[in-house]
Amino acid sequence: MMRESGRFRLTPLGLITFFVVLMVISPLLIIVPTSFTSTGVLRFPPEGFSLQWYIKIFDRPEFVDSFWFSLKLAVLAAVIATLFGTLAALALHKYRPPGSGAINALLLSPLTVPSLIIGISALLFFTRIGLAGTFTGLLLSHILISVPYVVRLVLTGLSSFDYTLERAAAILGAHPIRTFWDITLPVIRPAIFSGMVFAFLTSFDNVTVSLFLISPSTTTLPMAIFNYMQESLTPLVASISSIMILLSLIFIFILERVYGLDRLFGSNSHSH
């Protein structure tokens, strides 16, 4: 019964597994060929072959603009969240201040509340302090939802770090900054890097928080697609989605190579 098998085996369990894997990847597998259709009908399998729906993206400035806007937002949110989250993780792990457990829970708390509710509360509060509909407001909220992932990843990266190495460096007369740069950083660099990529994707994919904080001049790409989809369903959505899928796949493969996706997901995380 517990014989391990490396090859895929055609057992009832294997069949269900195959079906479930197919179910989660088929929506993505179907979009890409659909985008190359030469007709105006959204259909799988597509008819003909053309690049017209990729060329047509450029006729819709809202998609081009929101793409660059999303990219800018996600890069900024990822860099800032990575910096803040890494500092916080170092503080917790290295200095172990009183109440570390509570501080850790506080840092991860945005993950425990649905992002829809984070979005609504941010809209209400930002309206009061004059940040609603601004780039700053949107950026701050994206930093908030990314910081917990960075903290968790860097803490995991630090868990095996031996501080006697730092002490040895200090005894040998190394400056604390030099010690951090040459001793600590190389050990946690994969975790920090993965945190940054994950933070980027968290921001780049987000809809539920952005929903409440965008304005006509600050619209993200997923929001532009969401709005467009509610009015019309054309192969244009397929071509834009294919570009987003390609971009995300690049990052997913980087994550898998640097860190491993299974290590990335703890028991709790959500993106809806």
Next chain:
Amino acid sequence: MSKLARNKVWAALLLLVPSFIIIFGVFVLPMLYMLMISVREDGGTGAWTAAQYKLFFQDPYYIEVLWRTVRLSLWTVLACLILGYPVAMYMARATPKMRGFITFLILSPHLISVVIRNFGWVVILSDNGFINNTLLKLGLIDKPLRLLYNELGVVIGLTDSLIVYMVLAVATSLYAVDASLYKAAGILGASKARMFFSVTLPLSMPGIFAGTTLVFSLAMSAFVTPALMGGTSVKVMPVIAYEKMMAAYDWSLGAALAFLLLGSTLGLVAFFTKLVETKRHKEVFSS
């Protein structure tokens, strides 16, 4: 406290300040402010009132929306459990390499925006979508099946995006099962069904419990999938909260709906936890 220890605390605080500012300024304060708006008149400064909450519980429309949200979440949990459990069992019996491969395949779509995954489902499930086209061509049906823009569509979409949590939760609990238990059961002559019900299932209960609460909470607060795959007829709590906020500009009611959603989710999860604990308590003390 020694000077060294005090210095350590100060250093830690200094490093924590940027994250604290973000958490307090963009999360803790806004949540408190939202609570104020929901329980006080004139945008959080006037007299105390429970009017928004009363309005919710006195209007059958809202009660129906809440019940629909709960019902769809429960169907999603059931679908995730029925489809996800066998996957977790398969993974538990596979080599580490195969485990890693399956984990990668079911996790990676998760890192692509839910808007795009739902769009893919629209292409598959719509009236002239892949499934209906195929069935029509094969002559198995003579008019398209309604798979989208109804509750079924929402459950399909939610199951697709949440099943990964159930699979990983159950798989983690199965990885921890001692393989010698199966050997012992086998030597004692247990059938495959007996092994499943006496060994696998009871030992995977913590995983089922974790997966269930996680999938349920996430399904309750999902907005994108009901909006894109449910159409205008399937209104759930997150969708009406959005409408009240962004279309009706009724922010007091929007804030109250946010808290009712959070409260009902936490309440039901607590109730479920209590139920499971009571059952376990009885099992331990009555046998």
